[in-house]
Amino acid sequence: MRRIPYRIGYFGGRHREGYRQVERRTIGATALDVGAVGLGCMPMSWGYSRSQQRGDRSLRAVHAALDAGVSLLDTADMYGPFTNELLVGRVLKERRADAFVSTKCGLLVGDQHVVANGRPGYVRRACDASLRRLQTDVIDLYQLHRADPEVPVEETWGAMAELVAAGKVRALGLCAVGARPARRGGTADPYEGTIRQLERVQQVFPVAAVEAELSVWSPEALERLLPWCRARGVGLLAAMPLGSGFLTGTLTPGGGFEPDDPRARHPRFTAEMMAANQPLVAGLRRVAARHGDGVTPAQVALAWVLGQGPHVVPVPGTKRERWAVENAGAAELRLTARDLAEIDALPPPRGSWD
Numbered sequence: 001m002r003r004i005p006y007r008i009g010y011f012g013g014r015h016r017e018g019y020r021q022v023e024r025r026t027i028g029a030t031a032l033d034v035g036a037v038g039l040g041c042m043p044m045s046w047g048y049s050r051s052q053q054r055g056d057r058s059l060r061a062v063h064a065a066l067d068a069g070v071s072l073l074d075t076a077d078m079y080g081p082f083t084n085e086l087l088v089g090r091v092l093k094e095r096r097a098d099a100f101v102s103t104k105c106g107l108l109v110g111d112q113h114v115v116a117n118g119r120p121g122y123v124r125r126a127c128d129a130s131l132r133r134l135q136t137d138v139i140d141l142y143q144l145h146r147a148d149p150e151v152p153v154e155e156t157w158g159a160m161a162e163l164v165a166a167g168k169v170r171a172l173g174l175c176a177v178g179a180r181p182a183r184r185g186g187t188a189d190p191y192e193g194t195i196r197q198l199e200r201v202q203q204v205f206p207v208a209a210v211e212a213e214l215s216v217w218s219p220e221a222l223e224r225l226l227p228w229c230r231a232r233g234v235g236l237l238a239a240m241p242l243g244s245g246f247l248t249g250t251l252t253p254g255g256g257f258e259p260d261d262p263r264a265r266h267p268r269f270t271a272e273m274m275a276a277n278q279p280l281v282a283g284l285r286r287v288a289a290r291h292g293d294g295v296t297p298a299q300v301a302l303a304w305v306l307g308q309g310p311h312v313v314p315v316p317g318t319k320r321e322r323w324a325v326e327n328a329g330a331a332e333l334r335l336t337a338r339d340l341a342e343i344d345a346l347p348p349p350r351g352s353w354d
């Protein structure tokens with residue numbers, strides 16, 4: 001537990017003005033501990049509408065998250081590209097000791113497409129460039145964003161392991177967010193290919209964490225990936241834990257998205273599918289209401305992710321100070337067995353996620 005200056009709270013079991021206890025979790029077997037809820041920095045520069053992305057507001061959101069007990073900041077060189085790391089670097093320059101920085105390599109943004117590059121020379125150059133942008137001399141968790149189909153993953157991972165030996169990186173992670181299409185291909189588990197990949201790279205250097213989508217409406221990682229991680233002491237960074245905002249209950253069906261927001265073309269974000277999936281939001285609201293006035297569906301959605309195991313760290317994305325603080329507060333929400341059972345019994349989501 002770590003003491004965080006805050007307006008109201010408790011410490012050492014007794015309520016005390018000025019401090020609150022913040023739950024910590026360990027990233028895999030690294031002995032590197034982080035606040036139980038992380039911060040996904042992607043929406044500040046990538047993946048959502050550009051008109052909403054403002055550097056000053058985003059900086060305030062990162063500082064507010066750190067003040068509220070968050071330490072894991074999840075970024076990537078491709079977010080922006082590069083501008084997200086530059087933004088996180090401005091914060092790290094001032095308060096490196098408060099943060100655990102996770103960044104990624106292996107995807108290059110071109111004019112029309114994003115392409116994978118897992119060549120060892122490229123990985124080495126990408127790491128040096130990330131260190132410069134992040135204004136730090138070490139990256140806490142360096143993740144392979146996507147394996148390059150033209151380079152054996154062991155080769156890429158070997159180059160990443162050399163970065164650990166060189167002291168530029170503390171631990172390695174693998175992203176599995178793009179694993180979902182395997183389900184469409186007819187395999188029983190969407191993470192089957194990921195697990196095969198993980199077993200290959202484990203032969204080269206230990207995996208500290210896997211980043212995969214996990215939320216109330218995308219629970220597939222619970223089937224095999226999460227147990228695989230648990231059995232090996234590997235942490236799981238839960239990406240998109242708020243269902244890209246849907247589970248927060250703040251999006252109105254038919255409200256529309258700006259044309260450059262990918263949700264404008266996403267099958268689960270049509271007015272029809274958003275209306276059809278409202279029972280999920282209503283279920284989260286019911287549970288939130290039982291926990292008191294200030295508790296939100298977003299916090300319940302994050303507490304459900306936290307409830308999936310002590311090795312799970314959700315990384316909700318936001319560029320807003322208010323939501324960064326709200327999300328950090330989910331670490332203090334304890335769902336009961338009744339709450340968890342009620343959420344697990346909610347109707348499965350409608351609409352393709354692909």
Ligand SMILES: NC(=O)c1ccc[n+]([C@@H]2O[C@H](COP(=O)([O-])OP(=O)(O)OC[C@H]3O[C@@H](n4cnc5c(N)ncnc54)[C@H](OP(=O)(O)O)[C@@H]3O)[C@@H](O)[C@H]2O)c1
Nearest residue numbers: 040042043177239240241242243244245248316317318319
């Ligand atoms: N490794 C990968 O390939 C990969 C892929 C996707 C995501 N990720 C990681 O996962 C993180 C989270 O994913 P995500 O950001 O796409 O999805 P998410 O966390 O499920 O949802 C983010 C969306 O929810 C909104 N939001 C956040 N907190 C809210 C709250 N308390 N109330 C109302 N709305 C709220 C955000 O709005 P605003 O942005 O307007 O604040 C944003 O639109 C990313 O930031 C990234 O670090 C990794």
